[in-house]
Amino acid sequence: MPQVIGHRGAAGTHPENTMVSFQRAFEIGVDGIEFDVHRTLDGHLVVIHDPAVDRTTNGSGLVMAMTLEQLRSLDAGAWKGPQFAGQRVPTLQELVRATPPNVRLYLELKAGSVHYPGIEQELVDLLKAEGALERTQISSFDHRALVRLKEIAPELxxxxxxxxxxxxxxxxxxxxxxxxxxxxxxxxxxxxxxxxxxxxxxxxxxxxxxxxxxxxxxxxxxxxxxxxxxxxxxxx
Incomplete structure (x- = not known):
């Protein structure tokens, strides 16, 4: 039986990459959750798929051009349905801490240092600090970022x-x-x-x-x- 991995939580029925979506995936009994990471203007790692907030929030603009406070002021749930209004873009730390220890973290890095200089080291540092390095797998279409991650943390x-x-x-x-x-x-x-x-x-x-x-x-x-x-x- 293959591992069941919830894409952006349970994105078919819930607003993707929000805590309510991940909680639904946990209720279903997934083996892992897949999610996406960008970085804010003031250096916070956040869980959102697109480089811009336009599709999945009531805001507009690039994640990299917003502070965490600006990003967290946006509604990330109402687009999926009124019952999800008030959902916020989670931080990576928030999601890691909320994920049950038996659920694996499949973290997609949307872009490495080409757009977010030093993000590979920041990811490794956060996962180590949270004791989550061993149960996390980082994936990316940015294969250069994967090479950098392997240099930083060969065990990752x-x-x-x-x-x-x-x-x-x-x-x-x-x-x-x-x-x-x-x-x-x-x-x-x-x-x-x-x-x-x-x-x-x-x-x-x-x-x-x-x-x-x-x-x-x-x-x-x-x-x-x-x-x-x-x-x-x-x-x-």
Whole structure:
């Protein structure tokens, strides 16, 4: 049975990357939660997917151009439904502390030092301070950030995110020093998983919401399924 990983919490039914969404994922009984991290103007690590706040809050502008106080003044829930009004953008520290110890943290770094100089070190420092380094896996499409993270903390599990059908994803992930590959599910076959496993790599696929796709990924032998509807993965 693959790990059930709630995408941005339980984003199919709740406002993504908010505490109410993560709490719903915990109630469902997920093995892990996937979420996204940016940094505010005044240096706080926050949990939000987009570089701008426009889609998921009642505000406008770039996260990197806002202070934490400005960001936290925004409503991050009402867009999903009036019952979620008043939800705020969480800080990474807040989410780490609220996550049960048996739930793994799948942290997606949206951008490394190319946009947030020094963020890799800040992430490692925070996770160590919270005693969460061992139960966290950091993934990113910014593969240079993954290389930097491996230099800073060789023991930190890493996941290489991919969205296209790479010629040699296994070789790329091994060169970086990753624990896992996180491919878009559409490209994953039993042969893909077998090649990754032969190299000692796990395969955690995203974002798998439809029952047919969930069945296909289970049959392919993946290690984790990232889904907006984790309850579907558990019941499939």
């Amino acid at each position: 599990p890493l996941g290489m995110l991919t969205s296209c059908n790479h010629v040699d994803p296994v070789g790329m992930a091994r060169e970086i020093g990753c624990e896992a590959i996180h491919p878009m599910w559409y490209w994953v076959t039993p042969d893909y998983v077998e090649a990754a496993h032969a190299a000692g790599l796990k395969v955690n696929v995203w974002t798998v919401d439809e029952p047919t796709a969930i069945t296909m990924m289970k049959a392919a032998g993946v290690d984790g399924i990232i889904s907006n509807f984790p309850e579907r993965v558990k019941s499939a």
